[in-house]
Amino acid sequence: MLSWSGTEQGMEVDLVSVQAATGGVAVNFAAELVSFATAATNYDTGDGNDDSALATSREALISTIGLDATIDAAAVIANFEMMTRLADSTGARMPTEVVADRSATATAMGVDKVVSRR
Amino acid sequence: MNINRHDIRQDLQYAHEQAWSSLSKPGTWWSGAQRRELAVTALMAVREAEPLPPWVTVSSVAGRIPNSRAAPLMAHDAIYRIARHASTLTSDWYARVCQQIDPLAYIELCGIACTVASIASFRRALGLECPELAEEESGEPSRKTPNNVVAAELNWVPVTAPADKSAAVVQAFTAVPETNRVIWAMADAQYIPDKEMVDPHWTRGTLSRVQMELVATRVSQQRECFY
Numbered sequence: 001m002l003s004w005s006g007t008e009q010g011m012e013v014d015l016v017s018v019q020a021a022t023g024g025v026a027v028n029f030a031a032e033l034v035s036f037a038t039a040a041t042n043y044d045t046g047d048g049n050d051d052s053a054l055a056t057s058r059e060a061l062i063s064t065i066g067l068d069a070t071i072d073a074a075a076v077i078a079n080f081e082m083m084t085r086l087a088d089s090t091g092a093r094m095p096t097e098v099v100a101d102r103s104a105t106a107t108a109m110g111v112d113k114v115v116s117r118r
Numbered sequence: 119m120n121i122n123r124h125d126i127r128q129d130l131q132y133a134h135e136q137a138w139s140s141l142s143k144p145g146t147w148w149s150g151a152q153r154r155e156l157a158v159t160a161l162m163a164v165r166e167a168e169p170l171p172p173w174v175t176v177s178s179v180a181g182r183i184p185n186s187r188a189a190p191l192m193a194h195d196a197i198y199r200i201a202r203h204a205s206t207l208t209s210d211w212y213a214r215v216c217q218q219i220d221p222l223a224y225i226e227l228c229g230i231a232c233t234v235a236s237i238a239s240f241r242r243a244l245g246l247e248c249p250e251l252a253e254e255e256s257g258e259p260s261r262k263t264p265n266n267v268v269a270a271e272l273n274w275v276p277v278t279a280p281a282d283k284s285a286a287v288v289q290a291f292t293a294v295p296e297t298n299r300v301i302w303a304m305a306d307a308q309y310i311p312d313k314e315m316v317d318p319h320w321t322r323g324t325l326s327r328v329q330m331e332l333v334a335t336r337v338s339q340q341r342e343c344f345y
Contacts, residue, residue, distance in 0.1 A: 027332050037336040040243040043164060055245060062119055069324035071126055071244065076330050078240035079308035080337035082232040083287060086301065087345035088204035089228040091212060091274025092286035094345065 029064050033073060036061045040077045121244045133307035134240070137233045137300050142252040146262055146294050147223035150254035151188040153230060157251055159183065159194045160234035163201035172203040192218040193227055200231040205342040212274045222263065222293055225275050229297035236304060260296070267293045287345065309334070 027033075039054040061070045086092070093099075123131065141157040144150045159176065163169065176182045176198040177191040187194070196215045199207065216224060241248045266279040272286035276293050283289075291298035306312060309330065314320040318327050325333075338345075 027328055030332055033329055033333050034336050037333045038340065040239065041337055041340040058245065059119065067125060072322055072324045073333050074240050074243035075130055075308040076333040077243055077337050078236045079305055080334045081239040082236035082301065082304065084338055084341040084343035085200055085204045085232045085235055086228065086290055087287050087343055088207050089200045089231065090290035091209060092290055092345050093272055
């Protein structure tokens with residue numbers, strides 16, 4: 001979806017950069033968005049409430065893209081915390097031909113050998 | 119900056135309030151008491167700074183699950199694993215769970231895990247406390263079953279016919295329509311309304327589509343979700 005929407009808008013999205021948490025260079029505020037998403041999904045550093053890395057990345061995002069956009073970024077994070085569990089708990093898989101088409105993307109993202117590949 | 123509920127757009131607030139309150143109400147296969155109890159276990163799973171490893175069941179650790187329970191231990195074990203270690207699940211694990219839990223009840227359980235993980239994540243990302251779960255409502259599960267539930271190739275779980283004509287994530291919860299409705303109402307408010315999905319230029323006026331996909335991709339990668 002990221003590659004598709006980027007292409008449709010004439011943007012190059014570097015998936016290796018996304019995996020490295022540095023953001024894709026052509027997307028506005030990519031580094032801040034990826035930093036926020038990374039901190040928000042790192043549960044091992046907090047106790048379910050806040051932690052300093054998350055608070056810092058949230059404030060940085062608010063100062064660059066504003067409060068409403070930051071809330072919408074949190075909503076997207078929430079959605080994919082939901083969808084990843086939906087996919088993995090129901091054994092969702094893509095048709096074989098689709099997996100083959102996306103193998104390069106999966107490799108770039110470092111998810112080509114994960115347990116959830118089925 | 120302190121964020122409060124008035125900063126959150128109303129459709130998103132509404133979707134979350136509806137989903138959160140449903141956790142304490144009778145569902146299709148689980149009672150209100152069972153659903154609330156399983157939601158508490160899911161919340162514990164996503165909040166723990168030092169979670170149990172995937173191969174340790176939550177019921178095997180003293181003090182994690184109440185001695186007096188409404189839901190079976192297997193359901194607690196399953197929802198803990200889904201909420202915290204979803205990427206480690208295998209078809210063998212699913213088969214073992216379904217030796218004790220009906221596949222349709224399992225789907226509803228997955229929906230509870232998804233709801234808790236989503237809303238807890240949203241609140242935490244914004245530095246907001248998670249709301250308390252409401253007291254459980256009495257009443258029996260509806261046990262409403264579509265008359266066209268079939269096996270699927272693209273999911274472990276059964277779906278409504280015709281199977282495998284839509285994406286696996288889209289058909290995954292269709293055999294439990296109320297769970298399916300709640301989850302996709304949340305998705306519409308959190309991400310992109312279903313009817314806008316095909317438009318790469320659609321936005322809410324805040325994040326661009328590609329910015330949304332960037333965040334989505336990073337979360338999926340963090341969760342090691344191949345799909």
